[in-house]
Amino acid sequence: MSHSHDGTTIKRGLLYRLIAVCLIIPTLVLATGCNGVKSQAAKDFAPQSAQPAKASPDQPAAANLDQPAKASPDQPAAANLDQSAGASPDQSVTANLDQSAGASPDQPGQVGSDQAALIQATAEQTGQDEASPFDDDDLYDAPPPPVHDPLQGWNRFWFTFNDYFYMGLRPLAMGYKKAVPEFARTGLKNVYDNFTFPIRFLNALLQLDLTKAAREFGRFMINSTFGVGGLADLAKSDPNLQPGDEDFGQTLGYYGMGEGFYIVWPLLGPSTARDSVGMVGDIAANPLTWVFGLWNVYGEENYWYVSYVVSGGNRFNRLPEYLDNYDAMKKSAIEPYVSMRDFYIQYRQGRIEQ
Incomplete structure (x- = not known):
């Protein structure tokens, strides 16, 4: 019987302790916060006379400046705002931060809220966030890999050649621009783009992008009929039928082929080993190749030069x-x-990623 009585006493003692712990923990959580200052719940349950007067969060400075005579030593935040009214915004906030450290220990909750408000005001006035600079992922972005340019001598020569060549054509190009209206030049560009739509359509299919393929086909049908053979790009008025620029170079990049080395071609301009191979595929898919051919085959009479013209x-x-x-x-x-080379490489990488 004594053993049974002792067991019952032990169980009751454990039950009482558990009840005491369950009562003490909520009381402590209600009375204090995890940082050692009063929590909001404790303020809400505190008597009304113990709660310090607090101005509206929308106009804290205005309320305190309008009533400077009511400021007392028990209200350090209001006094600090009154004293710094004539200082600059940066100096007033700094003074408040320095002086708030010496606020009365009788108001720990008020001190914490004042410091948080002042830190937020500092961030708003200086345009800086409270986040640590180490949170900025941009600081740790890896620089782009260097461009593989083993043929730099060749490339610089043809870059200079192309520069002088096209600069020499500038007077002729500017005369053409003045003589031919913009709508006519745009119409000619639209006709050529519409005629060479198979290049973009086939590459969209090869990239397994049925949305782009359907868009290219829809553009071709609309512009070829209602746009008078592509003279007017009517499909562009639909946001879902914007023009694309898919080519075989992008298709090779889609399947993981690297860009290889950078190269500048005479008259054609910048390219890469991958895009040079893709250029051959673009020529093969160009309808001009099949209509006129690229050269005279077996001595037959044909207009092979028309495709070049x-x-x-x-x-x-x-x-x-x-x-x-x-x-x-x-x-x-x-x-x-270097600028042209880097721009071309980044542009092509962006097109492949899209």
Whole structure:
């Protein structure tokens, strides 16, 4: 019997202790916060006379400045705002931060809220966030990999050649721009883009992007019929039928082929080993190749040169726009060759990622 009585006493003692712990823990949580200051719940349950007067959070400075006579030593935040009214915003906030450290220990909750408000005001006035600078992921972004340019001698020579060549064509291009209205030049560009739609359509299919393929097909049907053979780009008025620029170079990049080395071609401009291979695929998919051919086959009479004339004419039609962009790049570049090379590589990488 004594053992049974002792067991019952032990169980009752454990029950009483558990009840005491369950009562003490909520009381402590209600009375204090995890940082050692009063929590909001404790303020709400405190008597009304013990709660310090607090101005509206929207106009804390205005309320205190309008009633400077009511400031007392028990209200350090209001006094600090009154004293710093004539100082600059940065100095007033700094003074309040320095003086708030010496506030009365009878108001720990008020001190914590004042410091938080002042820190927030500092961030708003200086335009800086409270977050640590180590949280900025941009500081740790890896720089872009260097461009593989083993043929720099060749590339610089042809870059200079192309520069002089197109600058020599500038008077002719500017005369063409003034003689031919913009709507006519845009119409010619639209016709060429519409005629060469198979290049973009096939590459969209090869990239397994049925949305782009359907968009290219829809653009071709609308512009070929209602746009009078592509003279007017009516499909562009639909946000879902914006023009694309898919090519075989992007398709090779889609399947993981690296860009290889950088190379500059005469008259054609910047490229890479991958895009040079892709250029062959673009020529093969170009309808001009199948209509006129690229050379005279077996001595037969054909108009093989027409494909070159049409392609060259399209490039000349867009030359005024190209020259304007090229001049803007040269003016802002310290080293035009390096700027053109880096811009081309980044542009192609962006197109492949899209």
